[in-house]
Amino acid sequence: LAKTTQPISMDSYEGQEVNITCSHNNIATNDYITWYQQFPSQGPRFIIQGYKTKVTNEVASLFIPADRKSSTLSLPRVSLSDTAVYYCLVVPSNTGNQFYFGTGTSLTVIP
Amino acid sequence: EPEVTQTPSHQVTQMGQEVILRCVPISNHLYFYWYRQILGQKVEFLVSFYNNEISEKSEIFDDQFSVERPDGSNFTLKIRSTKLEDSAMYFCASSVGTVNYGYTFGSGTRLTVV
Numbered sequence: 015l016a017k018t019t020q021p022i023s024m025d026s027y028e029g030q031e032v033n034i035t036c037s038h039n040n041i042a043t044n045d046y047i048t049w050y051q052q053f054p055s056q057g058p059r060f061i062i063q064g065y066k067t068k069v070t071n072e073v074a075s076l077f078i079p080a081d082r083k084s085s086t087l088s089l090p091r092v093s094l095s096d097t098a099v100y101y102c103l104v105v106p107s108n109t110g111n112q113f114y115f116g117t118g119t120s121l122t123v124i125p
Numbered sequence: 126e127p128e129v130t131q132t133p134s135h136q137v138t139q140m141g142q143e144v145i146l147r148c149v150p151i152s153n154h155l156y157f158y159w160y161r162q163i164l165g166q167k168v169e170f171l172v173s174f175y176n177n178e179i180s181e182k183s184e185i186f187d188d189q190f191s192v193e194r195p196d197g198s199n200f201t202l203k204i205r206s207t208k209l210e211d212s213a214m215y216f217c218a219s220s221v222g223t224v225n226y227g228y229t230f231g232s233g234t235r236l237t238v239v
Binding site for chain 2: 052059101
């Protein structure tokens with residue numbers, strides 16, 4: 015399984031764009047990159063998933079370079095309610111569907 | 126938006142007692158999972174369940190654990206004889222398919238073993 019590395023914590027002011035980068039040097043050809051958000055005492059919530067290039071939804075954008083060894087989650091104009099832990103996961107398609115969560119990035123949005 | 130529902134939200138039990146954690150997955154989902162998160166630690170995979178049988182399980186999921194889908198809507202996790210170290214948040218999740226679909230997690234059951 016590809017290991018992921020992401021910053022332990024980040025701070026940002028309200029209204030700013032936040033970019034959280036995750037490295038996954040050992041990503042395999044069939045692996046997907048998935049990001050989850052978790053608030054305290056709640057279950058993780060799916061944010062976005064991609065395979066390559068750029069994916070955008072109503073919540074975030076996910077940028078994946080051609081070599082796929084890293085990915086960047088971009089949160090536009092964060093608010094205080096975006097304070098949470100963000101997890102980058104590499105999901106292998108050929109070993110079933112369990113997810114391995116790392117330590118995540120604890121994002122604190124400051125007023 | 127469809128939800129995964131877990132009950133109870135908090136359970137306190139004595140060491141050695143059996144507990145059953147209950148989950149109602151999203152109705153058209155086919156894959157079901159249990160994860161746990163010890164306070165301040167990572168979210169850890171326990172087991173996945175598909176087509177009425179376990180498809181994968183981690184080393185945490187030993188003989189003290191079992192899962193069941195008793196009636197086509199509920200999905201339960203049973204811990205036969207709880208230990209202090211079983212104290213954690215337990216999250217149920219479900220998905221329509223495999224890797225191309227994100228999971229939907231429930232809000233969790235906080236299990237406290239005393």
